[in-house]
Every structure is written in C-alpha cells, then in structure tokens.
Amino acid sequence: MSDVSSDGILKGVKELSLVHKLSMHLGVFVILIGGWELGSRLGYVNELIMPPPTAIGYRLYEMFFITGSIYWHYFVTMFEAVCGFIIGVSIGLSLAVTSAISPVFRRYWAPYAVVFNVTPGIAVTPFIIAWFGFGWSSKIALAALVCFFPPFINTLTGLLYIDKDATELFRSLGANRKQYFWKLQIPSALPIIIAGLKLAMTGALIGAIVAEFFSASEGVGILMQRFAFRLNMDGSFAALIVMSLMGLSLFTLMEYMDVKVLFWRRHSRMEEVSKKRKAKWSIN
Amino acid sequence: MADEVVIEAKGLTKAFTETVIAVEDAIFQIPKGSFISLVGPSGCGKSTLLRLIAGLIDKTDGNISVRNAEVTGPRKDIGLMFQKAVLLEWRTAIENVLLPNEIRGDVGPEAKQKAWDGLQLVGLKDFEFSFPRQLSGGMQQRVALARLLQTGADIMLLDEPFGALDEFTRERLNVELLRIVDDPEITTIFVTHNITEAIFLADKVFVMTPRPGRIAAMIDINLPKPRTIEMETTPEFNALIKEVRDVLSGHLDGAPL
Amino acid sequence: MSTELDTDVSHNIEIGGDFKGGLGGAMIRHLIILLVLLFVWEMANRTGMGDPLLLPRPTDIVLSIWKIYVTQGNVWYHLWVTFKEAMLGCLIGCIIGIGLATAAVLSDVFRQFLKPYIIIVEATPRIAIGPILVTWFGFGMSSKVALAALVCFFAPFVNTITGLLGVEEESYELFRSLGATRKQVFWRLMIPTALPTMNAGLKLAVGSAFGGALVAEFISAQAGMGILMARYTMSLNMPSAFAGLLSITLYGFILFRIMEFIDYKVLYWRTDELMEKKSLKRSLAWKKEMQS
Ligand SMILES: Nc1ncnc2c1ncn2[C@@H]1O[C@H](COP(=O)(O)OP(=O)(O)OP(=O)(O)O)[C@@H](O)[C@H]1O
Ligand SMILES: [Mg+2]
Numbered sequence: 117m118s119d120v121s122s123d124g125i126l127k128g129v130k131e132l133s134l135v136h137k138l139s140m141h142l143g144v145f146v147i148l149i150g151g152w153e154l155g156s157r158l159g160y161v162n163e164l165i166m167p168p169p170t171a172i173g174y175r176l177y178e179m180f181f182i183t184g185s186i187y188w189h190y191f192v193t194m195f196e197a198v199c200g201f202i203i204g205v206s207i208g209l210s211l212a213v214t215s216a217i218s219p220v221f222r223r224y225w226a227p228y229a230v231v232f233n234v235t236p237g238i239a240v241t242p243f244i245i246a247w248f249g250f251g252w253s254s255k256i257a258l259a260a261l262v263c264f265f266p267p268f269i270n271t272l273t274g275l276l277y278i279d280k281d282a283t284e285l286f287r288s289l290g291a292n293r294k295q296y297f298w299k300l301q302i303p304s305a306l307p308i309i310i311a312g313l314k315l316a317m318t319g320a321l322i323g324a325i326v327a328e329f330f331s332a333s334e335g336v337g338i339l340m341q342r343f344a345f346r347l348n349m350d351g352s353f354a355a356l357i358v359m360s361l362m363g364l365s366l367f368t369l370m371e372y373m374d375v376k377v378l379f380w381r382r383h384s385r386m387e388e389v390s391k392k393r394k395a396k397w398s399i400n
Numbered sequence: 401m402a403d404e405v406v407i408e409a410k411g412l413t414k415a416f417t418e419t420v421i422a423v424e425d426a427i428f429q430i431p432k433g434s435f436i437s438l439v440g441p442s443g444c445g446k447s448t449l450l451r452l453i454a455g456l457i458d459k460t461d462g463n464i465s466v467r468n469a470e471v472t473g474p475r476k477d478i479g480l481m482f483q484k485a486v487l488l489e490w491r492t493a494i495e496n497v498l499l500p501n502e503i504r505g506d507v508g509p510e511a512k513q514k515a516w517d518g519l520q521l522v523g524l525k526d527f528e529f530s531f532p533r534q535l536s537g538g539m540q541q542r543v544a545l546a547r548l549l550q551t552g553a554d555i556m557l558l559d560e561p562f563g564a565l566d567e568f569t570r571e572r573l574n575v576e577l578l579r580i581v582d583d584p585e586i587t588t589i590f591v592t593h594n595i596t597e598a599i600f601l602a603d604k605v606f607v608m609t610p611r612p613g614r615i616a617a618m619i620d621i622n623l624p625k626p627r628t629i630e631m632e633t634t635p636e637f638n639a640l641i642k643e644v645r646d647v648l649s650g651h652l653d654g655a656p657l
Numbered sequence: 658m659s660t661e662l663d664t665d666v667s668h669n670i671e672i673g674g675d676f677k678g679g680l681g682g683a684m685i686r687h688l689i690i691l692l693v694l695l696f697v698w699e700m701a702n703r704t705g706m707g708d709p710l711l712l713p714r715p716t717d718i719v720l721s722i723w724k725i726y727v728t729q730g731n732v733w734y735h736l737w738v739t740f741k742e743a744m745l746g747c748l749i750g751c752i753i754g755i756g757l758a759t760a761a762v763l764s765d766v767f768r769q770f771l772k773p774y775i776i777i778v779e780a781t782p783r784i785a786i787g788p789i790l791v792t793w794f795g796f797g798m799s800s801k802v803a804l805a806a807l808v809c810f811f812a813p814f815v816n817t818i819t820g821l822l823g824v825e826e827e828s829y830e831l832f833r834s835l836g837a838t839r840k841q842v843f844w845r846l847m848i849p850t851a852l853p854t855m856n857a858g859l860k861l862a863v864g865s866a867f868g869g870a871l872v873a874e875f876i877s878a879q880a881g882m883g884i885l886m887a888r889y890t891m892s893l894n895m896p897s898a899f900a901g902l903l904s905i906t907l908y909g910f911i912l913f914r915i916m917e918f919i920d921y922k923v924l925y926w927r928t929d930e931l932m933e934k935k936s937l938k939r940s941l942a943w944k945k946e947m948q949s
C-alpha cells in the first residue's frame with residue numbers, strides 16, 4: 117500500500133505548552149520572513165527571482181480584496197480537483213472491492229494494475245487533453261486518473277490482510293459473507309483506506325493543476341503559469357501560496373474525516389464516542 | 401562468601417513527574433556474588449530501579465553507588481538483559497554476541513573464540529550463523545544471554561529475561577541461568593512477576609510495592625543450593641511464597657490494578 | 658498513526674496471485690487475454706466504432722513503435738534526456754530528503770522547528786512550482802532536474818524520519834549500556850533499522866522524479882519524452898504518442914524492478930532464502946579465519 121505521512125515526526129520531542137510552541141514558531145517565521153524582506157530591500161536578493169514578502173503579500177491582498185480575481189480561478193481548480201477525486205476514488209474503490217471479492221478478477225486485473233503502478237499518471241496528460249479538449253472535463257479526467265491508484269491499492273491491501281484469528285472467529289460464529297465484509301473487513305481496512313484517500317486528494321489537485329499547465333483558460337494553475345512566463349514573480353508566488361492554501365484546506369478536510377471516522381485510534385475521541393454510546397444505550 | 405558490598409543505595413528516589421514516583425527512598429546493600437530477585441506488580445518501579453543501577457537514567461534524589469563509586473552513566477562491569485531479546489535482525493547469532501566487542505573496538509580471535517564458546521554454553525551449537533528471525537523466542541533469549549556473558553560484566557541486571565516465554569522453556573532457562581551465574585564473582589539482580597521463580601533463583605528477594613515504588617520487604621532465602629525443581633513443593637518453599645504474598649497483598653488491598 | 662504502515666506498493670501487486678514469477682500457464686493465459694482484447698479493439702476500430710484519430714489501432718501503434726525505435730530512431734534521444742533529468746533530480750532529491758531527515762532526527766530542536774513547514778510542504782501540490790522553476794532555471798535541463806528533485810524529496814524525507822525514529826527504546830538502552838558512542842548508535846543501530854522504510858521511500862521517489870521531469874517538459878522543453886508525446890498528440894499523431902507512452906511504462910517497469918531487486922539484496926535479513934545463503938557464507942568465512 118502507499119502511505120507517506122508526517123504524522124509521527126514529533127515522536128520523542130518533549131511536549132511544550134501551546135503558547136510556548138506558537139511563540140517559538142512565530143518567532144522563527146518572523147525572522148525568516150524579515151531576513152528575506154531585508155535581503156530584498158538591501159538588494160542582496162534579486163527581485164526578479166525572489167520578490168520580497170511584502171510584494172507577494174500585497175499581490176495576495178489585491179487578488180482577494182481589490183480585484184477579487186482569484187475567487188473564480190480558485191473555484192475552477194477546486195471544482196476540477198474535487199470532481200476528479202470523487203470519480204477517481206469511486207473507480208479505485210470499486211476495482212478494489214471487486215478484486216477483493218473475486219480472486220479471478222484479481223488475477224486477471226493484476227498485470228494492468230502493475231502497468232498503472234509503474235506509469236506516472238501525469239504522463240498521460242497530452243492524451244487526456246487530446247481526448248477531452250481544453251475545458252474542465254480534461255482536468256477532471258486527469259485528476260481522476262492520477263488519484264485512483266492509491267485508494268485502489270490501499271483498499272485492496274486492507275481488505276485482504278485481515279487478522280487470521282479474527283477471520284476464524286467470524287467463521288466460528290457462522291457469519292455470512294456480507295457480515296464478514298461489513299463487520300470485519302471494512303472496519304479493519306478503514307485506516308489504510310483513509311490513508312489512501314488522503315494521497316488521492318493530493319493526487320487529484322496535482323492532476324488538475326498539471327492539466328491546467330498543459331492547456332487551460334481558467335484555474336489557479338494556468339494563472340500561475342501566465343504570471344511566471346511574464347516574469348511577474350510576485351504574482352506567481354501569490355498563486356503558489358493560493359495553491360498551498362487549497363492543498364491545506366483539502367488536507368484539513370481529510371484530517372477531519374480521519375479523526376471522525378477512526379475514533380478508536382485516538383484516546384480523546386474514544387472517550388467522546390463511548391460517552392455518546394452509553395447515553396444511547398437501552399435494552400429495548 | 402566474602403561480604404564485600406558491590407551495589408549500595410541510600411534514599412534512592414526517582415520521580416518521573418510529581419505524582420509518578422517510580423522509586424522512593426530505596427535503601428539496600430548487595431554483597432558480591434549474591435543473587436537478588438526483585439518481585440512486584442506491574443508498574444511498581446522494578447525496571448526503573450534496574451535502570452538507575454545501570455546508569456541509564458538519572459536519579460532524582462539519594463545515592464546509588466557501585467563498588468563505592470557513584471553511578472553517573474553506563475559502566476563496563478554492568479550487563480543488561482531485557483524481556484525482549486533485542487537482537488539486531490541483520491546480524492547472525494554470533495555477530496550479535498560479538499556486538500559488545502565491536503562497540504569497544506576489540507574484535508580479535510580471542511573475542512571470537514569466547515563468543516563461539518558462549519553460544520555453546522547457552523546450548524546454541526549449530527545455530528551460530530542463524531539470523532534472529534530463524535530462531536525461536538527461547539533461542540533468541542539464549543543469544544541475548546550469550547551476549548550478556550560476552551560483555552564480561554560481573555554485575556548482571558536481568559529485567560524479566562524470560563517473561564515472554566512459555567512455562568517449560570522458562571524453567572529450563574532458569575536452571576541454566578543459575579548454573580551460569582553460580583560464580584562467587586557474579587552479582588545478579590533478577591526482575592520477575594513470578595513469585596515462585598523469584599524464590600527459586602534467589603539468595604534474597606526484594607519485594608516492591610507500587611505508588612510510590614518502595615521496597616517493602618527483603619526476604620532471605622535460606623534454601624540449600626544447588627536448587628532443584630523438586631524444592632518448589634516443600635513446606636519451606638511454600639512458607640516463603642506465603643511470606644512474599646502477604647507483603648504484596650497488604651499493599652494491594654482495594655488498590656486498582 | 659499511519660506512519661508505521663508499510664510504504665511498499667510493490668509486493669501488494671502479488672496479491673494478483675500467480676502473475677509474478679510464473680512463466681508457465683498463468684503468463685500464457687494473461688497473454689491470450691491481452692491478445693483477445695487487442696484484437697477486439699482492432700476490429701472495433703476497423704468496423705468504424707470509435708474515432709481512429711483519437712484511439713489508434715493496435716497495429717498502428719506497433720508500426721509506430723517500429724518507426725520511433727528503428728526507422729526514425731528518434732525516441733532514444735528523448736528517453737535519454739528524460740532519464741538523465743529524472744535520475745539526477747531523484748539523486749538530488751534523495752540526498753536533500755535523507756540529509757534533512759537525518760538532521761531532524763538527530764536534533765529535537767530542529768525537528769520541532771521543521772514540523773509546521775513539513776505540513777505545508779506535504780499539503781502543497783509541489784509540482785505546482787513548475788512554472789516558477791522554469792523561469793528561474795530556464796528551458797534547459799536544469800529546470801527539469803529541479804522540479805524532479807523537488808517533487809521526489811518528500812517520500813525519502815518522511816520515510817527516513819519514520820525509520821530512524823522507529824528504533825525501540827530497549828535497543829538504545831542495550832547500546833548505551835555497552836558504552837556505544839553516538840556514531841556507533843547511528844551507524845550500527847539506527848541506519849540498519851531504518852533501511853526497509855528508507856528503501857520504500859526511495860522507491861516512491863524514483864517514480865515521482867520521473868513524473869516531475871515529465872511535467873517540467875510539458876511546461877516547456879526542447880527535448881524529452883514529455884515534449885515528444887505532447888508534440889505527437891498536438892499533431893494528432895496518436896499512434897506515435899501511444900508508442901511513447903508505452904516506452905515510459907516499460908522504462909518505469911524496469912526501474913521499478915531494479916529498485917525491488919536492490920531492496921531484496923540489501924534487506925537480506927527479510928527473506929528466508931537470502932538469510933540461509935548469507936549464514937552459510939558467513940560461517941564458511943568464519944571457519945577459514947579461525948583456522949588461520
Ligand atoms: N520514561 C518514563 N517516563 C514517565 N514515566 C515512566 C517512565 N518509565 C516508567 N514510568 C512510570 O514509572 C512507573 C514504574 O515503571 P516501571 O517500568 O519501572 O515498572 P515495572 O515495575 O518495571 O513494571 P512492569 O512489571 O510492567 O515492567 C510506572 O508508573 C510507569 O508509568
Ligand atoms: Mg518493567
């Protein structure tokens with residue numbers, strides 16, 4: 117399965133108070149940005165290469181609050197990515213479930229899965245543009261293509277690698293296939309499935325942006341490319357920050373889902389849920 | 401047995417936080433060549449006490465000295481063994497045994513011969529070049545034991561070394577362990593949950609009680625040596641078991657485990 | 658939570674059962690099915706279903722493969738360009754990723770400072786910086802190398818951190834009790850423990866470096882597989898474009914297998930058969946040494 121995540125990075129680091137942490141990070145951030153600004157002002161940093169933070173900040177301010185030009189592009193790219201995500205994930209999950217249920221399908225589909233695994237999805241960009249044209253649909257298609265693989269492989273792995281003892285327990289209880297699937301396979305696979313969905317989210321955004329680079333008339337990707345090609349560096353950095361924001365918002369959304377769905381992996385959530393269930397409990 | 405004191409603690413205290421006092425005011429003297437068992441319920445501070453003696457963690461208060469020298473860090477004459485074998489899985493058994501020499505930078509023919517002999521001693525003939533994953537749990541612990549012997553340490557701190565093994569293997573390994581450390585030069589502290597095992601092995605049993613971690617009793621075991629499994633059914637043995645139990649239950653009544 | 662999971666995509670494909678290793682009946686069955694599929698595709702195309710301009714006939718694709726590899730022979734050059742860009746980028750990305758990760762693991766303070774930036778870098782579609790890199794580094798090779806490096810550094814970075822932090826407390830205590838120096842702990846304990854995870858990160862990096870180089874070529878380039886395919890599709894020469902895509906797949910597959918092979922060889926203590934070989938070898942070496 118594929119899973120790259122920074123979750124465990126603070127392992128072993130002493131827990132600091134929130135105020136302490138915030139002030140420390142803010143301090144470092146201010147020093148970095150201040151140094152960069154100062155470097156620009158004093159002429160150590162070429163403005164054509166790295167515009168000063170204030171210029172980028174002003175450009176962002178302009179985009180959001182004066183001309184308001186960014187909102188439409190933001191919406192377009194987001195829409196493409198999310199549609200692609202939904203389509204890609206649906207395909208990935210259905211393929212995975214079919215593969216998990218039917219060994220025959222799994223066997224014959226495996227070589228093609230290998231092909232998808234070793235070909236970078238974005239290599240197909242020119243084809244997608246040729247097939248779907250220059251509008252939104254090509255971006256959605258590429259986003260879907262780039263993002264379907266992680267949910268597929270993760271879900272399949274999760275559904276197949278079930279604890280042997282648990283399987284035997286279910287068999288000894290006389291569970292049928294459906295019960296086995298819904299009450300054991302799916303819950304035990306959920307953590308891995310969600311890890312796959314997180315990767316798919318990033319993948320979908322990348323797919324949409326790359327397709328925009330290739331050819332588009334609207335969207336944050338093409339906006340940034342236009343700025344860059346006109347050597348308008350503060351504009352392109354502002355666009356980059358906007359894309360970062362998009363990534364962060366989608367990321368936060370996935371994180372939220374993770375916390376909500378996988379409640380049994382976090383102590384605080386476990387307490388919450390157990391209280392709720394206790395309140396709901398009644399014998400009748 | 402010469403009564404030279406090797407390990408001495410005075411008011412030894414370790415507090416992880418204000419409320420978690422893992423070891424409080426431990427006072428004891430351990431003579432050379434003796435075998436001490438340390439029993440107590442889970443979480444009472446046994447491992448912490450061992451780590452304090454080994455110099456792996458710093459005390460909060462009091463004194464701990466080995467051979468009249470304050471413990472400030474790991475020492476060459478102290479060897480450790482854990483519940484897990486802690487073998488490096490990319491090294492064969494004998495290479496794991498040689499690790500202490502490698503770290504000290506003296507992997508000569510002598511060291512190699514010693515490692516070979518050590519593995520024979522713990523009953524791993526023909527498994528010298530097996531990787532840990534090819535060995536059973538009991539065999540892995542034997543490798544760990546051979547590595548401990550290889551350090552040349554004469555103070556051995558064993559933290560539930562056979563705790564993860566089945567009853568039969570554990571009993572066998574206990575007997576072998578006794579054979580190996582039955583040496584007037586070697587001082588052993590052996591941590592266990594198992595009261596029978598503690599008494600069976602020891603000259604003296606330290607009974608620890610939790611929250612805060614205190615040594616509630618030190619019970620001399622005057623059973624004859626060498627010990628045999630049959631002794632475990634004698635009245636004397638049972639009286640000792642009861643004595644340890646009484647100390648423990650006096651502290652455990654009503655406490656949530 | 659999920660950091661302890663295996664990052665390895667490769668072995669899961671074996672879930673497909675007898676595909677791998679079996680040159681026997683299974684392989685033949687797969688081939689037959691593939692041929693049937695291609696035949697249906699060809700026939701459908703010839704009988705006027707589907708637009709042959711967009712989805713070319715398999716036979717045309719085969720002819721194009723012949724053309725770009727043999728008659729024109731132009732694909733070799735472009736493959737080489739992309740290969741160079743991707744590999745150089747991968748190398749740089751891995752060095753940066755592993756270097757940063759090592760520093761972060763060795764210094765708690767650095768790790769603490771890095772954390773928010775890591776989250777931002779993780780959430781940002783890194784490939785989006787492509788146009789900026791192209792303006793900075795120009796239309797030549799360096800902008801592609803830069804994008805490949807930037808896109809691929811993250812997996813080795815995160816996996817190195819996870820791997821190095823995955824050393825168990827008891828192992829540290831063992832080393833400390835033996836009086837090991839920091840350097841010994843690092844090289845003899847932390848690195849070997851982290852190797853499986855690090856390798857998994859490198860595998861992912863190779864794939865994404867390739868993607869990064871291609872995207873940079875799409876943005877602007879004179880040579881490389883990305884621009885080659887883009888030119889073919891723009892001129893609606895779809896058979897040649899497909900031939901190019903198949904080359905990329907093949908090339909990806911070979912790289913993937915090489916990485917798997919390295920994995921297999923380096924992590925010898927994870928496969929029974931290699932363990933046995935190694936233990937035999939080491940015991941023979943030992944006996945020789947003890948005799949002399
Ligand atoms: N590094 C640490 N930081 C904070 N608290 C700790 C640490 N190590 C141990 N403790 C706490 O100190 C107490 C004693 O722990 P210790 O490991 O010594 O117990 P133990 O007797 O060895 O238990 P067990 O038999 O389960 O191994 C426990 O309450 C434990 O939670
Ligand atoms: Mg313990």
